[in-house]
Amino acid sequence: MHKRCPPAPLVRLGSTLGTVETQYPAHWEADVVLADGGTAHVRPIRPHDADLLRSFYSRLSDESIYFRFFGPRPKLTDREVTWFTNVDYTDRVALIATIGEEMVAVIRYDRIEAGEAEVAFLVEDAHQGRGVASVLLEHLAATARENDIERFVADVLPANMKMMAVLRQAGYTAQSRFADGVVRMILDLTPTETSTEVTTAREHRAEARSIARLLTPGSVAVIGASREPGGVGQAVLRNLLGADFTGPVYPVHREVRAVAGVRAYPSITAIEDQVDLAVVAVPADSVIDVVKECAEKGVHGLVVVSSGFGETGTVGKERQDELASLARAYGLRVVGPNCLGIANTDPAVRLNATLAATVPGRGRVGFFSQSGALGTALLQRVAQRGMGISSFVSAGNRADVSGNDLLQYWEEDPATEVILLYLESLGNPRKFTRLARRISKRKPIVVVKSLGMPTAHSAVELGLPDSAVSSLFEQAGVIRVDDLIQLFDVGQLLAHQPLPKGPRVGLVTNSDALGLLAVDACRGAGLEPRDPVNLGAAAGAEEFATALAGVLPEVDSAVVIYMPPLPGCSDEVAAALAEVAAGSGKPVVATFEGHLGMREKLAPIPSYAAPEEAVRALARAVGYAAWRERPAEIPPELEGTDAERARALVESALAAHDTRPAPDAGSEGAGSEGAGSEGAGSEGAGEPDGGVVHGTVVEVDAAELLACYGLTVWPAELVGSAEEAAFEGERLGWPVVLKLADPGASRMAGTVRLGLAGAESVRHAYTDLVARFGAEVPLAVQKMAPQPGVPTVVSVVEDPAFGPVLSFGLGEVTARLLADEGFRLAPLTRRDAAELVRSVRAAPLLFGQYGYPPVAVDALEDLLVRVGRLAHDLPEIARLDLDQVLVGESEVIVLGARAVIRTPEGPRLDGGPRRLL
Secondary structure, eight states, X not given: OOOOXXXXXXXXXXXXXXXXXXXXXXXXXXXXXXXXXXXXXXXXXXXXXXXXXXHHHHTSOHHHHHHHHXXXXXXXXXHXXXXXXXXXXXXEEEEEEEETTEEEEEEEEEEEETTEEEEEEEEOGGGTTSSHHHHHHHHHHHHHHHTTOOEEEEEEOTTOHHHHHHHHTTOSEEEEEEETTEEEEEEEOSOOHHHHHHHHHHHHHHHHHHHHHHHSOSOEEEETOOSSTTOHHHHHHHHHHHXXXXXXXXXXXXXXXXXXXXXXXXXGGGOSSXXXXXXXXXXXXXXXXHHHHHHHHTOOEEEEOOOOSGGGOHHHHHHHHHHHHHHHHTTXXXXXXXXXXXXXXXXXXXEEEESOSOOOOEEEEEEEESOHHHHHHHHHHHHHTTOOEEEEEEOTTOSSOOHHHHHHHHHHOTTOOEEEEEESOOSSHHHHHHHHHHHTTTSOEEEEEOSSOOTTSOSOOOOSOHHHHHHHHHHTTOEEESSHHHHHXXXXXXXXXXXXXXXXXXXXXXXXXXXXXXXXXXXXTTOEEOOOEEOOTTOOHXXXXXXXXXXXXXXXXXXXXXXXXXXXXXXXXXXXXXXXXHTTSSOEEEEETXXXXXXXXXXXXXXXXXXXXXXXXXXXXXXXXXXXXXXXOOOOOOSSOOHHHHHHHHHHHHHHSOOEEOOSXXXXXXXXXXXXXXXXXXXXXXXXXXXXXXXXXXXXXXXXXXXXTTOOBOOEEEESSHHHHHHHHHHHOSSEEEEEOSTXXXXXXXXXXXXXXSHHHHHHHHHHHHHHHOTTSOEEEEEOOSSOEEEEEEEEEXXXXXXXXXXXXXXXXXXXXXXXXXXXXXXXXXXXHHHHHHHSTTGGGGBTOTTOOBOOHHHHHHHHHHHHHHHHHOTTEEEEEEEEEEEESSOEEEOOEEEEEEOOXXXXXXXXXXXXX
16 A cells, blocks of 8 residues: 655645635645656646636637547536635645646546545647646656555546557556446556656656757847947857857847847847747846746747846845746746856757857767856867867756756767766756766766855755765766866767776886886776886887887777977877777877877877876776676665565654754764664754754664664663663673763763673673763663674765765774765665775775674675665655674674654655656
8 A cells, every 4th residue: 555655844725615724745846847848837726726727728629628528518617616626635636737827737636435536637739749748647646645545547538549648658557448438547556667767768858858949949039139349148149140050040139220230129029930049148137027028939948148146145046046937937948047058069050159259169078067157268178178069058057957957968969978067066966866877877977066056056955975975976877076177188088089998008108207107197096007118218100109009909998108309209109199099999098298289180099288197087987987887786675674564663653752853963973772762752863973964853763673674783771770780781691781872972982891791890880981971871781792893884864965875984983083984875786785885995894904804794785785775765764873783704783773763845856756856
């Protein structure tokens, strides 16, 4: 049976059905992209939508009405309008799709019996074929599952092929039968692999299409193009004309007749022909009016280069949010505001709708930048390196179009082979990692992610440390680099050279010193350099060509270092190297004359200013190639788990205890309290780095929760006196441990007394700990672990941006002080768990190095997979800490655990129906 999702923030409405106030979860509203790339707004119907419904109904054809009501119905009665617009959002739910101020579709269910509801939908004829019904069905199915409805039933006339197609193509298990002149269809709403694939594929096609409409317009209007030299609008107009855009360009200015020799129009609505793209360069306080005019004209997309939005403060941010919501409501996508613009080098388009006078030539790289200010300089650097681009988008404040949208477009764009991203924020990090993991299997994604986030951006503030972001990018196959120079270094290599098949590197040089530098750089980057072939200072083109040809068969890639003894010797050497490399099928990079000036003559061999830069770029390519060659893996099926029981425990704990606001500060860390407290209300859960889980929280029995996933917490008993400690020691069996039971105690020195073998030793230890830490500090007695091992710490936090993130590190003080921990998104595959264990710098201690015996790493990896599955299954888990996990020679022992739960603010939206986030 479907479980109702936890309560979420509600939108409250006054009802016309009496004094009862109706309400629905806020996440039931969403902006969505339709199949043709346009946008719409989905929301529950409201009592005051009566006139909207009447207007919608008046535009329907007789056929659409007949298919919906099985007969003619010229208009709806007042009683019917009241019935359709007043629902209880539980047994009766209706969602509508709006574009601008008009309703264009409605879908509804009415509960028939427990677990079953009748479904019907109606789409305005002018909007049929745009995928409106499909996206509404996704959203209605999600709301139904939240209300414990398992099946939809629909009675459809046999001639209504469109409705039957929508229901059948949703991916749910469907049954149908014909009786009494109608086809009864039954949809099982349990999400399936097929329904998930259908949703993902539709999202991909819709978002890719929305970007294609921006980058391949048939016509462009520049609104705010003035005659004043140096003006932003005029600059964009001249750049469009200078690039020889293949469609018509329309300057829009309310007063002048022509700009740059091109006829101008007083408004966009005065243009006689269709306008696909509008570049907006008017003052910020005029942009909203322009959006409405563009919507009236039927423009597909906007590029807002105007400043004065989120970058200026609170008022500007409100104006920016209004811009995005208004544009989406009217079916438009927006690039910007405060952006450089967009470009497409396709000869069939030749679009330069940017403020940059020069755009690099045609190339294989798709380039996305969130910085408008850096945009011109970035394009210049691309051009200097001779890389070329397929398309370019500067998102500026990123009010709407984001890097995720461009990933969807570039995935299928045959002209784009490498994706470069300069990111200042992540609008939907969970979606980014999902897309990147899929796309990176075909096309490399190279990212520079700055450490801060401008306040202007419409994005989620990341709560994770930067090292965690790097780990999650690595898990998704993303190549993260440190700066813009490395971005272009790696991008140039990937765009022009094949991927290396391994870490073996051949070195050909005419300088001993530079050859040794390259060897050291290779070893430091984890590559396997061969001894350099030093040709001597007098070597020429023939010697270099021969040496390179001899080295390549024995290695996976090669680095050529050439310092000419005399000026004018480089051209012949460059040509010879390019000829040998072209037929090898292996990547070759070069350091040529110590500068970048030979790039054109060496093409397609990338040339770098120093050997270290060449090796660094090569190492990134080697790591990416190894990730890409790994076979796909999914999280394993686990024996001995009971997810239903775990969910019941969580729901019971939330229902049984009044949740209380978490304070602004909490105890440090999540220490070991044995089995945890019996559902005691908690005022927050501290994080190891001193952070706090905010919100209303409840502490739940971690031992019982972990037992549902096949994990046992080593028993511990709280004690309040020396005699009680001795009694528990006798009961548990000697030897025992006496320790502080406070959260974070394992991070402090001297908080544990080990190997206590009798009552007297326990009493003495109790007295000692009380004297040192105070009588108010709780102590616990725990049976001594049967074997020595390596202490580790495993934690899970429900990050608001990434979702459930699992971290792992060693439990020793030094490892904690150095923040030596790795991260992975849950759920984990077996490979994810293995890589997580090996990602920490102290991992050799688990594999028998430095005098430690090898321990049961396989059992540790299994524990990580199980904890990851628990976190994935239960979004209510705000934080779960296993501190410590002792990894012995044959097993792992969880010495302590603590779990804190809270009511989520709704489901994880990235896993639900399509929406713009």
